[in-house]
Ligand code: FAD
């Protein structure tokens with residue numbers, strides 16, 4: 077007999093598990109189905125983000141940053157350590173433990189919020205018309221089959237699809253996760269490769285390239301586009317590129333990737349560089365990070381006629397409604413930025429809409445962070461976008477070099493940049509490259525949500541000494557009245 081639910085969530089990543097918890101908080105009887113398995117075959121909810129994305133990458137970034145600090149920066153604080161070595165297996169083991177804490181945390185949250193968790197693959201079977209199917213009293217919905225350790229049939233009045241995304245492979249170059257690595261393999265390399273190649277200088281390429289460079293690999297990043305970080309404010313991207321060049325992260329722009337040969341000895345990448353010259357790059361490992369594709373494998377979307385677009389993403393409207401009544405989709409499997417916090421916001425908003433509330437996601441204030449060193453973070457529009465759109469704006473920047481806390485930290489790379497409307501002073505974008513940009517950007521997000529002006533931030537008292545004073549000073553710079561620069 078089928079089990080009845082008000083809401084069935086397929087996928088337990090940030091979009092799915094957060095949506096399930098919010099729906100349960102709103103009084104619904106909720107099931108969440110997730111198929112991710114840990115090494116022992118047990119449940120590992122949290123999706124890409126927890127298992128092979130946000131969390132493990134930040135764990136490795138932290139470990140490798142400690143290593144780099146111990147090697148290169150402790151001495152200037154008067155600390156001598158002798159030879160610093162890295163036990164890669166231990167670092168990866170710590171990362172796995174951090175992942176497990178997060179998996180277990182989600183299982184605990186499901187229990188706490190009375191979300192019924194099913195470990196296995198969820199697939200659409202059929203739409204259930206009102207009054208039919210399931211147990212008596214069914215008001216219709218969708219029949220979902222769970223295939224896993226135990227097979228189950230569930231019926232849900234509402235279904236939220238949150239099946240995420242997978243790494244995109246180069247045509248004809250499959251990931252073997254030994255030599256040719258997706259994000260998955262890149263997070264569990266067993267020993268520091270002498271030479272590491274990365275295709276794609278996007279977010280994963282820069283973060284994972286940084287990890288292995290800090291640990292001693294000779295890293296070459298090959299990027300197809302002629303511009304570095306095209307979506308980032310040009311001035312900020314230029315500053316970041318300068319820092320990466322100085323660190324020895326080799327980034328080649330405007331390349332055209334040719335044949336890739338994989339053998340026991342390593343990987344050989346043939347490419348044409350920006351000058352049109354043929355180059356061969358031999359590396360021990362190759363990370364391919366050229367974007368991600370929406371994942372609907374195993375969902376059996378055809379059974380119910382769930383509409384997908386030409387990229388394979390589930391088609392949704394601004395409210396995350398699909399073409400089917402009572403079926404919603406959130407996160408990486410739909411349009412919009414592939415970010416965990418965007419997925420979470422959509423999950424919450426959909427649960428609230430199901431409850432008849434006015435769930436809302438403001439796409440204009442979704443922050444982006446690249447967790448390299450220096451960190452890069454931004455919210456709102458870039459200077460080049462404002463120019464393209466013909467918006468009249470004022471810009472203000474403040475360098476960390478002139479910030480007392482940054483000097484005390486020994487990390488003065490980068491700047492904070494404000495863009496404000498020329499007439500109203502409303503903040504249109506904030507862009508940061510430098511220490512703790514990931515944390516500093518939160519103030520800008522709040523300010524933009526409240527439609528603050530640059531002057532509002534400039535008039536707010538910021539703790540001294542703190543990096544946040546650079547934010548205040550950049551806001552002052554919009555009106556050309558910085559105090560410390
Ligand atoms: P996912 O997290 O992909 O979760 C989908 C889940 O659904 C998975 O567990 C999958 O197994 C399950 N599933 C799929 N199909 C089925 C089915 N039929 N039945 C049952 N279960 C199914 N974003 C950030 O915001 N910050 C970061 O720092 C960041 N770092 C990243 C680093 C890397 C290396 C990568 C790859 C991504 C990173 N991201 C980051 C992006 C982030 O991971 C995704 O945007 C986010 O995980 C999307 O959430 P989701 O819930 O849509 O999908």
Ligand code: NAI
Pocket residue numbers: 246275276277278279280281283298299300301331333364365366367368413414415444445446447
């Ligand atoms: P990406 O979209 O960030 O970058 C891909 C890069 O590869 C682009 O610069 C693109 O021009 C380049 N590229 C594409 N095809 C190419 C080719 N054939 N040859 C050479 N270059 C090519 O994608 P990435 O890094 O794979 O990450 C996927 C997504 O995961 C990100 O867009 C982001 O949404 C998410 N993510 C977020 C993180 C964060 O928030 N800190 C961290 C890591 C990933």
